[in-house]
Amino acid sequence: SRFPAMEIAQPRDLERYLSLAKRRHGELCRQKRIFNARNRIIGGDTDAWDAQVRDQKIKEATEKARHETFAAEMRQNDKITCILEGRERRDRKSLCKAINDFQQTFQKPETRREFDLSDPLALRKDLPARQSDDDIRNTVSGMQKFMGEDLNFYERKKFQEEQNREWSSQQQRERESARAHQRCAEDLYFKTRLQFDETAKHLQSLESATRKAVCAAVKEFNRNQATESVERKTREKKQEQEDDLAEISNLLRGDLLSENPQQAASSFGPHRVVPDRWKGMTREQLEQIRLVQKQQIQEKLRLREEEWQRDRDWDRQRVQRARSTLLVERQQKRQQWDLRRALDCANLSLAKEQRSRKKYMEEVCTNQPTEGYFTQFNTGSR
Secondary structure: OOOOHHHHOOOHHHHHHHHHHHHHHHHHHHHHOOOHHHHHHHOHHOOOOOHHHHHHHHHOOOHHHHHHHHHHHHHHHHHHHHHHEEEHHHHHHHHHHHHHHHHHOOOOOHHOOOOOOOOOOHHHHOOOOOOOOOOOOOOOOOOOOOOOOOOOOOHHHHHHHEEEEEEEHHHHHEEEEEEEOOOOOOHHHHHHHHHHHHHHHHHHHHHHHHHHHHHHHHHHHHHHHHHHHHHHHHHHHHHHHHHHHHHHHHHHOOOOOOOOHHHHOOOEEEEOOOOOOOOOOHHHHHHHHHHHHHHHHHHHHHHHHHHHHHHHHHHHHHHHHHHHHHHHHHHHHHHHEEEEHHHHHHHHHHHHHHHHHHHHHHHHHHHHHHHHHHHHHHHOOO
16 A cells, blocks of 8 residues: 555645546456457447436436426416516506595696686686777787777767768858869860961971971082992992903912912921921932932831741740640650659558568467466556
């Protein structure tokens, strides 16, 4: 034993001893499973299966107990909820009853400030709409007193009839006076109209005489204007013919119709011309342009030949590069094939060696008993 005297053993030493013993027991169980050839080949572990079944049953029992606990708690909560709801209903009912009692006692309808708006006996208690014409309650918005609806209507109507009779007699007197004034005014108007007619007749005779004189003067003036207009047109036509002859002679002798090349020369330099006066290029200019075009054609043919030669060189280099690349790829494939063949040979030799080793181990395990292994293993572990 590791602890000969239990009186001096410490808790730490006991825990260490228990952990070592648990580890030693687990190691022995593992060795038993490993070195048992029958169980190892078949692959069935009944102890593990039993432990799994036992753990599953324990898990199911625990889950069932947990569900039952939750159900009991839910039933208890439902009971508490029902009790609280009943208490809340009773409290609400008592509160409503107390509110109604308070309203019936301290909040009667006749004590309200706006009770006069909804009083059913308001019409019986109210005063008439109008007690007199000077009643202060008859405001404009009340519409209780209109024009002609006063209480002394009959007296006012009799006074108005007397007043209308007086106004009618006064209007008749004023109408007679107005007729007399109108007759006087008409007589004066007729006299004035006769005087105006005499004056207009005299003025008309003077106007006719003046118009005749003016017409004679206008005819004489128009005759003179016509004579001057004919003479002026004759002079203008003659001047226009002379201007046309001068313009024709100038055009015939000018540079435009004679096609003088010097007229297209520009003042900005000898290499520029005036577009509206230019009559085309000379023979020397045309020959110079054709010579430049021939030079350009030859230069273009030379450049095209150089480009064709350069493309040929590039094609030849590309073909050579592709050929060298193909040779390198073939060499790499050949080397890969050799390496694969060598690797296959090495794998084959290793497989043969492994099979022979496995066969040897199986023969050794079959010939030697299992107890010797256990004894040797235990001795080595100690």
